[in-house]
Amino acid sequence: MTLKGKTAIITGSNSGIGLGVARELARAGADVVLNSFTDTEDDHALAKALGEEFGVTGRYIKADMSKAEDCRALVEQAGRCDILVNNAGIQHVAPIDEFPLDKYNAIIAINLSSAFHTTAAALPMMRKAGWGRVVNIASAHGLTASPFKSAYVMAKHGVVGLSKVTALETAQEPITCNAICPGYVLTPLVEAQIPDTMAKYDMSREDVIKKVMLERQPSKEFATVEQLGGTAVFLCSDAAAQITGTTISVDGGWTAL
Known part of the structure; x- marks a missing residue:
């Protein structure tokens, strides 16, 4: 399939999973907007090089995903959002009764609340364009749990829930929302x-x-970042037009146990 003419915003995408997903979307023809909380020459050069490699437009926009206003401004500054990939995330491991409050607040803000704010800003653009795809990068921990990861597990379960609500609110429109749940990548x-x-x-x-x-x-x-990117591209395809409000596990069988 081709995503030519579509613009994709991928949060937390100057490395790792986010960059891998951005590469596959660009390979499929989408213009891409990379994002992180830094604003260096390397960040902008990375986006430009990605665009040149695949013959699309590559841009970088700084936004701190822990701040609601930055999340919404990212989408607004991009000017268009046909595909939104909510990927930004952080991790901290500690027992519940010892979990640092600042770490807890940051994980909930970046891993969960940011997806709400970017989605809220993107949906009007998708409706105006008459097409849209929201792909939330959740986790196997959005479907199961591990000890000492309370904030992360809470946030990723929340992302799965947000995906379902978004899907129901757009069910009669040409917009879908799904969550990819990776295992270890x-x-x-x-x-x-x-x-x-x-x-x-x-x-x-x-x-x-x-x-x-x-x-x-x-x-x-x-799992590889290329596999996750390929899954995201599939969810943007016509073949996935009736796949909405669900999770796709890319976890080597983890959640089958």
């Missing part, structure tokens, strides 16, 4: 953790990946 951040984990457990790289990192992922393989 091989990103530069995860890759960087492997050597330290090898040293900590005195294990080989292969054993660290299969026995520690992917303990709960039955396939014992990471």
